[in-house]
Structures are given as structure tokens and as C-alpha cells.
Amino acid sequence: MRVNRPKDGDPISVALNAQERHVTFDASRGAEAPPELVQLLTPEGERVEHPAYDIDLTPEEVRGLYRDLVLVRRVDMEAVALQRQGELGIWASLLGQEAAQIGSGRALTDADMAFPTYREHGVAWCRGVDPVNLLGLFRGVNHGGWDPAEHNFHLYTIVIGSQTLHAVGYAMGIQRDGADAATIVYFGDGATSQGDVNESFIWASVFNAPVVFFCQNNQWAISEPLEKQSRIPLYRRASGFGFPGIRVDGNDVFACLAVTRQALKNAREGQGPTLIEAFTYRMGAHTTSDDPTRYRVAGELEAWKLKDPIERVKAYMFKNQLADQDFFDSIEAEAADLGRDVRKRCLEMPDPHPLEIFEHVYSEPHALLTEEREQYAAYLASFEGGER
Amino acid sequence: MTTLTLAKAINEGLRTAMEDDSKVLIMGEDVGKLGGVFRVTDGLQKDFGESRVIDTPLAESGIIGTAIGLALRGYRPVCEIQFDGFVFPAADQIITQLAKMPLRSLGKIKLPVVVRIPCGGGIGAVEHHSESPEAYFTHTGGLRVVACSNPVDGYHMIQQAIRCDDPVIFFEPKRRYWDKAEVERGAAPLAFDRAQIVRPGTDVTVLTYGPMVKTCLEAAAAVEQDGRSLEVIDLRSLNPLDTEMVFESVRRTGRCVVAHEAPVFSGLGAELAARITEACFYSLEAPVLRAGGFSTPYPPSRLEDHYLPDLDRVLDAVDRTFAF
Ligand SMILES: Cc1ncc(C[n+]2csc(CCOP(=O)(O)OP(=O)(O)O)c2C)c(N)n1
Ligand SMILES: [Mg+2]
Numbered sequence: 001m002r003v004n005r006p007k008d009g010d011p012i013s014v015a016l017n018a019q020e021r022h023v024t025f026d027a028s029r030g031a032e033a034p035p036e037l038v039q040l041l042t043p044e045g046e047r048v049e050h051p052a053y054d055i056d057l058t059p060e061e062v063r064g065l066y067r068d069l070v071l072v073r074r075v076d077m078e079a080v081a082l083q084r085q086g087e088l089g090i091w092a093s094l095l096g097q098e099a100a101q102i103g104s105g106r107a108l109t110d111a112d113m114a115f116p117t118y119r120e121h122g123v124a125w126c127r128g129v130d131p132v133n134l135l136g137l138f139r140g141v142n143h144g145g146w147d148p149a150e151h152n153f154h155l156y157t158i159v160i161g162s163q164t165l166h167a168v169g170y171a172m173g174i175q176r177d178g179a180d181a182a183t184i185v186y187f188g189d190g191a192t193s194q195g196d197v198n199e200s201f202i203w204a205s206v207f208n209a210p211v212v213f214f215c216q217n218n219q220w221a222i223s224e225p226l227e228k229q230s231r232i233p234l235y236r237r238a239s240g241f242g243f244p245g246i247r248v249d250g251n252d253v254f255a256c257l258a259v260t261r262q263a264l265k266n267a268r269e270g271q272g273p274t275l276i277e278a279f280t281y282r283m284g285a286h287t288t289s290d291d292p293t294r295y296r297v298a299g300e301l302e303a304w305k306l307k308d309p310i311e312r313v314k315a316y317m318f319k320n321q322l323a324d325q326d327f328f329d330s331i332e333a334e335a336a337d338l339g340r341d342v343r344k345r346c347l348e349m350p351d352p353h354p355l356e357i358f359e360h361v362y363s364e365p366h367a368l369l370t371e372e373r374e375q376y377a378a379y380l381a382s383f384e385g386g387e388r
Numbered sequence: 389m390t391t392l393t394l395a396k397a398i399n400e401g402l403r404t405a406m407e408d409d410s411k412v413l414i415m416g417e418d419v420g421k422l423g424g425v426f427r428v429t430d431g432l433q434k435d436f437g438e439s440r441v442i443d444t445p446l447a448e449s450g451i452i453g454t455a456i457g458l459a460l461r462g463y464r465p466v467c468e469i470q471f472d473g474f475v476f477p478a479a480d481q482i483i484t485q486l487a488k489m490p491l492r493s494l495g496k497i498k499l500p501v502v503v504r505i506p507c508g509g510g511i512g513a514v515e516h517h518s519e520s521p522e523a524y525f526t527h528t529g530g531l532r533v534v535a536c537s538n539p540v541d542g543y544h545m546i547q548q549a550i551r552c553d554d555p556v557i558f559f560e561p562k563r564r565y566w567d568k569a570e571v572e573r574g575a576a577p578l579a580f581d582r583a584q585i586v587r588p589g590t591d592v593t594v595l596t597y598g599p600m601v602k603t604c605l606e607a608a609a610a611v612e613q614d615g616r617s618l619e620v621i622d623l624r625s626l627n628p629l630d631t632e633m634v635f636e637s638v639r640r641t642g643r644c645v646v647a648h649e650a651p652v653f654s655g656l657g658a659e660l661a662a663r664i665t666e667a668c669f670y671s672l673e674a675p676v677l678r679a680g681g682f683s684t685p686y687p688p689s690r691l692e693d694h695y696l697p698d699l700d701r702v703l704d705a706v707d708r709t710f711a712f
Contacts, residue, residue, distance in 0.1 A: 089512045089689055118514075140689030143515050158516050159474065160446055193445035195477065221446050223422035229445050295421045354694040357687045368653060372682050376694075379704065 045315025096283030103256025161194030190221025250280030416468030473516025487530030
């Protein structure tokens with residue numbers, strides 16, 4: 001083991017800021033010290049110590065995390081393929097962000113509540129949401145498709161940043177209930193610019209709400225690199241709002257788990273909010289509609305591939321003989337089965353009935369909708385066979 | 389004459405406006421290097437630089453609020469809201485500030501800010517990407533609201549909107565971005581607050597705008613052989629309304645159908661129906677009927693063909709005006 005000391009700026013971001021991107025301001029200006037990055041597992045699969053965070057995982061737990069990582073990547077791959085084949089309208093891939101999502105997702109207790117963006121397929125997995133349920137929104141058969149209360153996993157939110165306020169409000173409810181729980185809310189680097197997100201920081205701070213702000217800094221908001229949103233490392237935003245901020249290696253599942261666990265514990269114990277910046281990389285396109293070759297250089301992806309969140313766990317397991325080849329083979333087989341199952345059930349998803357347009361808009365009968373529904377039903381029936 | 393898609397025509401219109409006036413700026417999310425998610429601003433940052441084509445932080449309220457400040461300083465910002473459903477974080481700045489500041493200054497302040505909004509459904513998108521929020525803005529005094537429907541208007545109307553000293557909400561029908569037409573750059577354009585008869589007819593006046601213009605033209609063509617003649621009017625300007633042209637047409641035909649993607653209830657069609665009833669009461673053979681979206685949130689995309697008024701729904705309304 002070696003000790004992980006603060007470095008002279010994160011090498012990758014420094015390299016990118018200085019060389020590959022057009023920098024319009026001095027990114028280091030206003031920053032007192034270079035960013036610290038909590039890391040417990042290096043890209044080479046070496047365990048390192050951190051003075052403030054540690055994690056003690058049994059071999060079985062490590063294997064469990066590895067399994068999670070591989071399976072969610074497989075689900076994601078399948079969804080991308082389904083989109084390519086016209087079965088989904090669009091898909092937002094989590095490729096590269098598996099460790100941030102599995103690490104933080106596995107830190108949650110059943111009583112904790114999670115508020116995702118549209119990319120948190122890995123967190124959904126940890127919460128026990130059937131992956132097929134994630135596809136409905138992207139296939140266009142529903143706007144969500146799972147009961148948030150069943151898994152303590154809120155619906156996906158597409159409007160950037162909105163969910164941060166919901167999470168704080170929910171946390172204020174937990175606080176008033178005196179429950180032993182916390183909320184975690186996910187958002188991106190781009191989202192940190194939104195008014196809602198900044199307001200949520202203020203509310204959480206003022207009310208000392210039991211909430212963890214989990215920002216996946218994947219370096220890009222569609223085509224805009226981080227420097228379009230911030231001139232300081234994002235985790236440092238927290239100090240201005242009056243709560244702690246931490247940058248964690250978002251491709252290190254151990255570190256994400258340890259840091260999130262601690263932040264959630266603090267929240268549950270009445271110590272208020274924490275901002276976690278998971279420093280990671282969006283290895284794919286923003287969504288399947290996006291073409292990243294228009295705005296970023298291929299070398300960037302290549303550099304990040306060396307920090308792949310799954311490879312390092314595998315290397316660590318090999319080195320420490322936490323699993324044999326049979327284990328890895330069995331996970332591969334399970335992933336293949338899962339992919340097939342997700343695909344099959346996606347294709348079986350029925351289109352909703354047209355009159356479902358009028359369902360669930362209000363909790364009680366609504367005269368205008370009743371009228372529109374009846375008119376449209378009669379209109380549909382006027383076509384031969386009732387099909388338009 | 390050049391053949392241009394609607395997206396390209398607006399792009400060329402923006403380029404021309406930027407060449408003509410160095411105060412014209414473009415701002416929005418992903419409008420720079422990417423050229424916008426629909427490529428409407430493609431190539432502009434490369435040619436005009438980062439200080440005139442600004443990739444903004446991801447904050448719509450910020451985009452409009454700072455555009456107001458830039459306008460106060462003499463600039464003419466053209467703001468892109470990436471999708472219709474994302475204009476709402478900016479609604480505060482648009483409604484409480486942009487619309488009202490000129491009046492509060494007794495006319496001393498001019499705010500020539502254009503807010504471009506790709507609007508409407510029909511592209512199979514996820515929620516918040518298919519909405520038609522025009523009525524929120526036509527309901528707000530101080531804003532001009534226009535909708536282009538074709539490349540010719542896209543090219544000219546965006547330039548007129550930029551030259552206008554009032555704030556303009558500029559709707560672009562995203563499902564028509566790839567439709568092509570011949571655009572004559574030198575042609576003298578129709579004023580952007582005027583409606584246009586896009587197909588003359590004698591039996592029913594069909595009022596529409598934006599994405600539904602094409603649908604209504606198809607509907608008119610479909611019933612021609614049945615001997616029914618629809619006059620299709622592209623309103624172009626939603627506030628102010630070119631009521632003069634509308635009334636003249638309805639007085640001739642005696643029948644009127646309004647078609648828009650937005651919900652019928654409290655939509656622009658309601659305003660038109662009321663005004664037509666007031667002004668053309670004795671010429672009307674039937675009440676003004678409306679074809680439009682339902683009073684529900686926009687549905688999942690697999691149901692959008694049921695939600696959006698199509699050719700059949702427009703013709704159903706036309707038929708019903710003859711049943712009176
Ligand atoms: C209010 C709002 N504005 C714009 C968009 C369009 N949009 C979707 S994702 C995105 C970028 C988000 O970037 P980030 O917060 O970094 O999250 P990431 O997609 O990288 O996970 C934008 C601009 C939106 N969904 N909501
Ligand atoms: Mg991002």
C-alpha cells in the first residue's frame with residue numbers, strides 16, 4: 001500500500017485544461033490549494049490508504065461490487081444496442097460512471113431515499129429497480145414506470161437540477177419525522193450552474209437537512225467542458241454554502257462507497273449536508289443522439305480508458321486472489337443472460353392504449369378530461385376497426 | 389435562389405444578421421462548438437468567435453437575465469433555449485423582467501432580445517422535448533411572439549426579429565427543421581407581424597402556425613378532390629395577431645377551424661375563436677372549431693400521434709363545421 005497524497009492538481013484535468021481545451025481563464029485562479037482526490041484503489045488496482053477514509057470489505061463484498069459494475073455496464077450496452085435498432089427512442093449511457101453509481105448506490109440503506117437524473121442506471125440497480133423499468137421512458141411507453149416509494153428511488157428527472165430541491169424537501173421531511181435516514185441526490189457538472197441546484201445548497205445548509213449532494217463530474221455537459229460552468233473545482237462550491245465538500249475518484253468504487261457512506265452517516269446523525277464531487281468521465285456520447293467527435297478529442301477518451309472503473313477492481317481481485325477465473329467467467333455468463341433478458345422484455349413491452357393519455361393526470365375525475373377522453377374515444381371508434 | 393432546410397435557413401439568417409450588425413450575439417447551451425443540438429448555430433462560433441457566439445453555463449434564467457443586461461448595454465442577444473420544456477427556468481426573467489422593463493422606463497429602455505425556442509412534438513422524444521408553450525408567452529404583454537413554419541420565413545423572420553427593438557419569442561417547429569424549400573435571399577420579406585394565406589380557398593378558413601402549417605396544407609390537398617376548398621392561413625405572428633387578414637378570410641368563407649399542437653383549452657385558438665365571433669358574427673355559418681392537443685401533459689412518444697392533431701383530426705373539425 002502507498003499513501004495517497006494531494007497531488008499537484010489532478011493530472012488529467014490539468015493536462016486537458018492546459019493542452020487540449022481552449023482555456024479562456026486561468027483555472028487555478030482563486031484556488032488556494034490543488035484539488036484533493038480521495039482514492040482507495042488506483043487505476044492499476046492497488047489499494048492505497050487515505051487519512052480520512054477507509055473501507056474494510058470482505059472478499060465477498062468486493063466480488064459483489066465487481067458483479068454490480070459488470071452487470072450495469074451490460075444493461076447499459078444492451079440499451080445502447082436497443083436504441084440503435086430502433087427499440088428505444090434515445091438512451092443516456094452511464095459508460096465510465098459505473099463506480100460512482102455503484103459505490104454511492106451501495107452506500108445507501110433501505111430507508112435512505114435517492115433522487116436520480118436520467119443517467120443513474122447503476123444506482124437504480126442498487127435500489128432493486130428492474131432494469132427493464134428504466135427502458136420505458138426511453139422507449140416512449142411511459143414517463144417513468146416505477147413506484148418511487150417501492151425502492152426509495154425517485155423517478156428520473158430530465159429537467160436539469162430540479163430534483164436537488166425535491167431531495168432537500170424530502171430530507172426536511174425525514175428530519176421532521178425523526179427518522180434514521182438520509183437522502184442522496186444525483187446531478188451532473190453542468191447542473192451545478194442551475195439556479196435550482198444553488199438554491200438547494202442554500203436550503204440544505206440553512207435547514208441542516210440530511211442530504212448528500214452527489215455530483216458526477218463527468219467533465220462534460222453535452223458539448224460544454226467543465227470550464228464553461230466553473231472556475232473552481234466543484235467540490236469547493238460547498239464551502240461557500242457552509243457545508244463540507246469532497247472530491248472523490250469517481251472511477252474508484254471503493255472510494256465512492258467509503259465517502260458516500262460517511263456523508264450519509266453524518267447526515268443521519270444530524271450533521272447536515274455534504275457535497276461529493278465524483279471525478280469521473282462520460283466515456284460515451286451524451287446520449288445516443290449526440291456526436292461527441294464534434295467537440296472533444298479522441299485522446300481524452302483514451303486517457304480515461306486507462307482509469308476504467310471495472311478494470312481496476314478486476315486487477316485488484318486478481319492480485320489479491322479474491323476470485324478465480326471461474327468467478328469472472330460466471331459473471332460474464334450472468335451478464336450475457338441479463339442482457340438477453342433485458343432485450344427480450346424490452347421487445348415485449350406493449351405500446352400503451354391511446355386513452356391512457358388521459359389517465360393519472362388528476363387523482364379525481366376531472367370534467368374537461370372526461371369530456372376530451374369521451375370525444376377522442378368516439379373519434380377513434382369512428383375509424384374502421386377502431387384503429388387509426 | 390438556394391435550397392435550404394429550415395434549420396439551415398435560420399442559420400443563414402443568423403449569419404446575415406451577425407454580418408450586418410456587430411452587436412448581434414448568440415447565446416445558449418451547446419450553441420458554440422457543437423452548433424446547437426439541431427445545428428441551427430452551426431459554424432457561427434468558428435466564424436464570429438467565442439465572444440459573439442457564447443456557450444453559456446447550463447442555466448436558462450441566467451441566459452435570459454444576462455441577455456437583458458447585454459441588451460441594456462446596446463447588444464442584440466439571440467438566445468437559444470435548447471428545447472421548449474426548458475424555457476421554464478427562464479420564465480421568471482422573461483415574464484417579470486424582459487416583458488416589462490421597457491414600459492417601466494417609459495420607453496427609454498429597449499430590449500431587443502430574441503428567444504429562440506425549438507418547439508412542438510413529432511420527433512419521438514422523451515418528456516419536456518415536445519411541448520408547445522406559446523400561450524404562456526402570448527398571454528404576457530410586452531412580448532412579441534412569432535412562429536416560423538418554413539425555410540423562407542425562417543431565413544427572413546429571424547432577421548426581422550433581431551432587428552425589432554422589442555423582445556421576441558421566436559418559435560421554431562423542430563419536426564420541420566429538415567424540410568427544404570427554395571430561399572431567395574434578396575427578396576423583400578413580408579413583415580413579420582403579418583399572417584399569410586399559404587393556400588387560397590373558399591369554403592373554410594383554417595388558421596394555423598408553426599409545425600401544423602404543413603399538416604393543414606396536406607389536409608387541404610386531401611379534400612380538394614372532394615370539392616371542398618380550404619383556405620389555409622399561416623398566422624406567423626401569434627402576438628400581435630394579424631386579425632385583419634383573419635377576419636377578411638372568415639367573412640368570405642363563413643367557416644373557421646383553428647389548428648395547433650398546444651392544448652385546445654386556453655390555447656391561442658380560444659383567443660382567435662372569441663375575436664372572430666366578435667368581429668365576424670353575422671358572416672359565420674358555424675362556430676369556430678378547434679383541433680389541438682389535449683388538456684394533459686404531453687404523452688410518452690409512442691402515443692404522440694394520438695395527441696398531435698393530424699390531417700384526419702383537422703378534417704374532422706372541418707367536417708363538423710359543415711354539420712351545423
Ligand atoms: C433545464 C434544462 N436545460 C437544458 C436541458 C438539456 N440538457 C440535457 S442534459 C444537458 C447537459 C447536462 O450536463 P450535466 O449536468 O453535466 O449532466 P450529464 O448529462 O453530463 O450527466 C442539457 C443541457 C435540460 N434537460 N434541462
Ligand atoms: Mg456532465
